[in-house]
Amino acid sequence: MSERAEGTRRRLYGAQDMVRISSSSCAGCGACCRGMSDTIVPDPYDVWQMGLITGKTFEELMGAGIDLHVEEGVILPHLMMKKDTEGCYFLGEDGRCTIHAYRPGICRLFPLGRQYDEEKTSYFIVPEGCVKGGLSKVRIDKWLGIPDLPAYEDFKSRWHSFIRTLTARIAAEQSDEIRRNINLYFLRLFFVQPYNQNPSASTFYEDVSDRMKRFADAVL
Numbered sequence: 001m002s003e004r005a006e007g008t009r010r011r012l013y014g015a016q017d018m019v020r021i022s023s024s025s026c027a028g029c030g031a032c033c034r035g036m037s038d039t040i041v042p043d044p045y046d047v048w049q050m051g052l053i054t055g056k057t058f059e060e061l062m063g064a065g066i067d068l069h070v071e072e073g074v075i076l077p078h079l080m081m082k083k084d085t086e087g088c089y090f091l092g093e094d095g096r097c098t099i100h101a102y103r104p105g106i107c108r109l110f111p112l113g114r115q116y117d118e119e120k121t122s123y124f125i126v127p128e129g130c131v132k133g134g135l136s137k138v139r140i141d142k143w144l145g146i147p148d149l150p151a152y153e154d155f156k157s158r159w160h161s162f163i164r165t166l167t168a169r170i171a172a173e174q175s176d177e178i179r180r181n182i183n184l185y186f187l188r189l190f191f192v193q194p195y196n197q198n199p200s201a202s203t204f205y206e207d208v209s210d211r212m213k214r215f216a217d218a219v220l
Ligand code: SF4
Pocket: 023, 025, 026, 027, 028, 029, 030, 031, 032, 033, 095, 129, 130, 131, 132
């Protein structure tokens, strides 16, 4: 399964491969940060990172960069687009990201897509990528710039399948009230409750894994 278009034949790359995607000559046109509607869906790692750079809790980010929408019955956060410019809430007037070092994973990925197979994460180039030409080659792990990429890839793969399982659980649930309660528990456990405050988890990944297990035991 992949985070972008599925079913198309495409060349797949590993994190150590070189690909011609680098917009080191990025014009700051902001084209990749506009008109995205509710499609930029941050995961818990992203929201944790956004909290670090903005100093805001998830509740404080609500209406100030993040909004909620329903996707196949699951309530998920998404990055807000401004009504007047259709630009991302975090897009500066100079056309550059104001939270660049802490931007969500899907923004880091651009113009790549990611595909999860058993035990393996692969990357592919999205054809409708950067509007600027003259791209140069870069190693994918360097492009992503995420510390401990293997741990991150493992989390992303598990989160991806976790959301699919949650979607199926919600779809099979007949009771509106139980669906609502599952969604509220999901939001509270994975987005509202701060990370790095669990004494039995030394890393974000341990903390989120512990929450996924607790949620699965209680709900899935
Ligand atoms: S579309 Fe390309 S040139 Fe424009 S802001 Fe995005 S990366 Fe930069």
